[in-house]
Amino acid sequence: MSLRSLAEIGVTRMRMAELSAESGVPVATVKYYLREGLLPPGERTSPNQARYDATHVQRLKLVRALREVGGLSLAAVGEVLKAVDGSKTTHNALGIALDALSPEPAEVSEEDHAWARGLLERIAERHGWKLHDDDRTERNVIDVLCRIRDLGHDELIARLDEYADLAQELAAIDLGITTGLPTLERIVEAAVVGSVLGNRLFAGLRRFAQERESRRLFQPGGTAGDDC
Incomplete structure (x- = not known):
């Protein structure tokens, strides 16, 4: 997906100072x-x-989102931008951008890797997900699964399918909001913001829900003001 023509997005030529003010990025x-x-x-x-135009504003907002929201290094930002400029499909550009948000996973033993990979393969097949060998996101999930098992919380692993169902619903929300956006820059920016800040938003909402559920399970007769 390429940028729309300047006429289509209502480009106004601007100087450096105006570009800075419009994008929120210092000169x-x-x-x-x-x-x-x-x-x-x-x-x-x-x-x-x-003179600069709306395409420069959009690019600066994307860089800002990747740096300030995604926490990416300039080198990683450069790789994402290269994907945005060179990808023939939105799907490929989004994959590179969203994978870049994942932290570098820890190494696990071959035995642990084989166990977690097998579990992940079953979940992926059930949900129609595509796995990529040695992908950073995949390695992060494998690392987390191994940590959960090492800590002895098998009951959490037993409900992994339910977590995957919720993840699929969230993904539909995350990417559904990008479908009407006019440029690849805007789509990637929205996906990055939705993933990073959406995770924080969901964590907060989840905490509210946990408090209510804790009161229901462990504090019979508790009042709405009781905390866990």
Whole structure:
């Protein structure tokens, strides 16, 4: 998916200061991104002046989301932007961007890896998910499964299918909100924000729900104001 033409997205030419104000990125940072190739150059109007447009604003907002929300390094941001610019499909660009958000997983033994991979394969087959060998996200899930088992919480693993069902519902929400967006930059930005801040939002809502469930299970006759 390529960017729409400038006319389609109502481009207004702007100077550096206006680009900074529109995107919320300081001028010095904009200049740095230009030097590093994270932002394409503007249209030169003189040796020391250039004009920018809405595509530059969108690119800066994406970089900002990847840096400030996703916590990615500049090198990782560069890889994501390369995917955005070079991918023939939105699917591929999203895959690279969202995988980049995953932390670097710990190494596990071959035996543990085989056990967790087999469990993950069964879950993936049931939900129609595609696994990618040595993918960072896959290795993170394998690491987490091994940690859960090492801690002796087999009851959690036994309900993994239910967690997977919830994950599928959340994914539909996460990506459903991106379908009407006009550019690949906006789609990736929305997916990154939805994944990172959506995780935090869900964690907070989950905590509210846990408090209510704890009161129901462990505090018969408790009042709405009782905490767990």
